[in-house]
Amino acid sequence: MNFDFYLPTEIIFGVGTVDRVGEIGKRFGYRVLIVTGKKSSKENGALNRVIESLKRNGAEEIFIFDQIEPNPTDKSVNLASEIAVKEKVDYIIGLGGGSSLDSAKAVSIVSSNEGYAWDYVNYPEGPRLIPFLNRPVICIPTTAGTGSEVNRYSVISNNIRKEKLVISHSLNYPKVAIIDPSLTISMKKRLTAMTGIDALMHALESLTNKLSNAFAEDLAIRAIQIIKKWLPIALEEPENIKARSYMSYAAMLAGIAIDRKRVALIHGMEHPVSAHYPSVAHGEGLAALSIAITDFNHKGNTQKYALFAELMGYEPKSSMAVKALEDFLEKVGLRISLKDLGVEREKLEKLTEDVYMLSRGLFAINPVEPTLEDIHRLYERAYEGY
Numbered sequence: 001m002n003f004d005f006y007l008p009t010e011i012i013f014g015v016g017t018v019d020r021v022g023e024i025g026k027r028f029g030y031r032v033l034i035v036t037g038k039k040s041s042k043e044n045g046a047l048n049r050v051i052e053s054l055k056r057n058g059a060e061e062i063f064i065f066d067q068i069e070p071n072p073t074d075k076s077v078n079l080a081s082e083i084a085v086k087e088k089v090d091y092i093i094g095l096g097g098g099s100s101l102d103s104a105k106a107v108s109i110v111s112s113n114e115g116y117a118w119d120y121v122n123y124p125e126g127p128r129l130i131p132f133l134n135r136p137v138i139c140i141p142t143t144a145g146t147g148s149e150v151n152r153y154s155v156i157s158n159n160i161r162k163e164k165l166v167i168s169h170s171l172n173y174p175k176v177a178i179i180d181p182s183l184t185i186s187m188k189k190r191l192t193a194m195t196g197i198d199a200l201m202h203a204l205e206s207l208t209n210k211l212s213n214a215f216a217e218d219l220a221i222r223a224i225q226i227i228k229k230w231l232p233i234a235l236e237e238p239e240n241i242k243a244r245s246y247m248s249y250a251a252m253l254a255g256i257a258i259d260r261k262r263v264a265l266i267h268g269m270e271h272p273v274s275a276h277y278p279s280v281a282h283g284e285g286l287a288a289l290s291i292a293i294t295d296f297n298h299k300g301n302t303q304k305y306a307l308f309a310e311l312m313g314y315e316p317k318s319s320m321a322v323k324a325l326e327d328f329l330e331k332v333g334l335r336i337s338l339k340d341l342g343v344e345r346e347k348l349e350k351l352t353e354d355v356y357m358l359s360r361g362l363f364a365i366n367p368v369e370p371t372l373e374d375i376h377r378l379y380e381r382a383y384e385g386y
């Protein structure tokens with residue numbers, strides 16, 4: 001058995017831990033930039049709790065950038081980076097869903113080095129610039145899905161190029177993740193389902209792709225078990241703090257799993273969708289694509305897909321992974337098609353091209369290496385919803 005593991009992020013997990021952010025933040029300085037979305041962290045009180053904690057612990061200047069979109073753009077990262085540089089902030093807090101956390105980490109890179117956000121994204125041939133410095137980042141998730149608080153990824157979009165790519169670097173890890181499950185209670189039912197499915201896809205893809213890492217696979221297995229049991233409960237009982245805690249824990253585990261083993265074709269095919277259709281939530285796009293791609297993939301790793309089926313409560317056969325996933329998506333209200341999400345059939349050709357141009361680095365680690373014809377056929381199946 002061989003594996004590598006690296007996680008330079010301190011994890012502070014538990015109900016009420018958000019109130020410790022000021023105590024933790026003063027390790028890094030007294031001038032702080034909070035990167036967050038436009039509404040949710042204000043409406044659910046999380047932003048006020050963070051500000052109050054910072055003030056109690058002697059923060060001298062608190063700057064707020066609250067313009068992060070659901071599919072965050074390089075433009076918003078650049079704008080927030082300008083504030084970080086101008087105001088000479090000591091550290092950055094990402095507060096919100098994965099978009100805010102991804103953006104905060106990217107702001108750390110961009111504000112500490114030359115160039116702009118898009119210089120650091122990973123095209124298949126690599127980024128244009130390599131970062132050498134960063135500002136400390138504290139990530140505080142208010143959803144349970146992306147796991148961005150514990151990994152090195154920042155997914156950002158370029159609305160002019162209609163591209164969605166990833167910054168991935170060892171300097172992109174947060175210094176601290178404060179995971180307070182109580183902050184997720186205010187999530188609406190649809191958002192709870194979408195973020196939970198994002199975590200499930202992280203676990204599924206990291207478990208089944210061709211890379212080998214026993215440690216990461218064990219994390220993925222545990223995440224799948226938790227999500228299968230607790231996501232339906234969180235949907236039906238939104239104030240059930242035990243369910244919310246387990247979902248936050250599962251998202252964290254799956255976020256670490258993809259840090260070590262990456263994702264695969266489901267994510268690779270989703271990113272062009274939400275790049276061309278920014279109104280499509282990432283979790284919705286994953287749900288729409290996952291059944292067709294799992295049906296394509298399972299023959300390439302029958303042992304792991306059989307395990308997934310068993311973990312979901314089905315007969316341990318790889319083909320049953322498709323049925324398990326289909327039934328679970330139905331159960332959580334996300335048995336949907338690309339057509340349901342507003343994707344146009346005539347766009348499928350362009351989406352196929354974008355997968356090859358931007359995500360072909362995932363082809364070799366996918367359980368079955370796809371051709372361009374396979375990609376187009378999978379988009380057509382996902383468009384029709386079968």
